[in-house]
Amino acid sequence: MKKIEHLGIAVRDLEQSNDLYSKLLGKKPYKEESVESEGVKTSFFKIGASKIELLEASNPDSPIAKFIEKRGEGIHHIAFDVKDIQAEMERLKAEGFRLLNETPKRGADNKLVCFVHPKSAGGVLIELCQEREE
Numbered sequence: 189m190k191k192i193e194h195l196g197i198a199v200r201d202l203e204q205s206n207d208l209y210s211k212l213l214g215k216k217p218y219k220e221e222s223v224e225s226e227g228v229k230t231s232f233f234k235i236g237a238s239k240i241e242l243l244e245a246s247n248p249d250s251p252i253a254k255f256i257e258k259r260g261e262g263i264h265h266i267a268f269d270v271k272d273i274q275a276e277m278e279r280l281k282a283e284g285f286r287l288l289n290e291t292p293k294r295g296a297d298n299k300l301v302c303f304v305h306p307k308s309a310g311g312v313l314i315e316l317c318q319e320r321e322e
């Protein structure tokens with residue numbers, strides 16, 4: 189694991205939260221992106237070597253909608269930058285972590301991603317992400 193790539197924050201209203209975080213961080217998001225397969229609309233802010241990802245549900249069955257229903261808005265996941273996602277997935281599996289996807293999938297911000305079940309990671313949803321090569 190190289191660094192914390194981003195923190196994912198679940199929000200009810202992306203536009204409102206973009207305003208809030210723009211004020212908080214003193215800068216605008218550098219990108220907005222919908223990931224239909226995940227049922228989310230996202231925006232990204234750069235903070236030094238890390239990022240903040242805001243996530244709004246784009247449909248009622250979205251994992252983000254369910255998260256907000258249960259726990260309200262707030263920190264949703266921590267994402268770690270990895271060099272070789274496949275190798276990290278194998279390593280974590282061997283360590284007894286439960287992965288939510290067996291093969292890396294396409295995430296927002298040009299990444300290959302894999303999620304680790306919070307039940308196997310002390311209550312925290314973990315995302316592994318590797319920069320995709322074009």
Ligand code: ZN
Nearest residue numbers: 196241267315
């Ligand atoms: Zn993320």
